[in-house]
Every structure is written in structure tokens, then in C-alpha cells.
Amino acid sequence: MANSPQAKKRARQNERRLEVNKARRSRIRTHLRKVEEAIASGDKEAATAALRAAQPELMRGVSKGVYHKNTAARKMSRLAARVKAIA
Structure with a gap:
């Protein structure tokens, strides 16, 4: 457990x-899931x-700082390709 005042403060900051970050990650995943569902339904618009x-x-x-730049670029590229492929 943190003992020094600085370590205690850092522990509080880390919790916050x-x-x-958890909320932000969840929000992003929700948006990505909506894209997936729209692709699955076949509705291009x-x-x-x-x-x-x-x-x-x-x-x-x-x-x-929740995602790495290349990870986000890869996700966007793959989703865009799948959306484009909808006939």
C-alpha cells in the first residue's frame, strides 16, 4: 500500500x-458495436x-491515450472496408 503522501495522491489519481478510461473505452466499443450491427443487417446507409x-x-x-494510433487506424480501415463491401 502507498505510504508517502505522493504515492497516496498517485493512487487516488490512478483510480480516477x-x-x-473505462467509461471512454466502453463508449468507443458501443459505437463500434453499432457499426457491426448495421453491417450485419446489410443496411449500407x-x-x-x-x-x-x-x-x-x-x-x-x-x-x-486509451488506444494506440495504429490500433485505431486498423479498426477504422477494416470497418470502412466492410461497410464499402455491402452491396
């Missing part, structure tokens, strides 16, 4: 960051709209 809504969320996660 954990909650914020809904999938495109969901993808457009998911992109800034995912990039916000990158800028806040």
Missing part, C-alpha cells in the same frame, strides 16, 4: 483515471452513418 459517428470517438480515444 481508471474510471474515466445505417452502416455509413454509424461509421461516421464512430470515427471521431475512436480518434478521441487515441488522443486521450
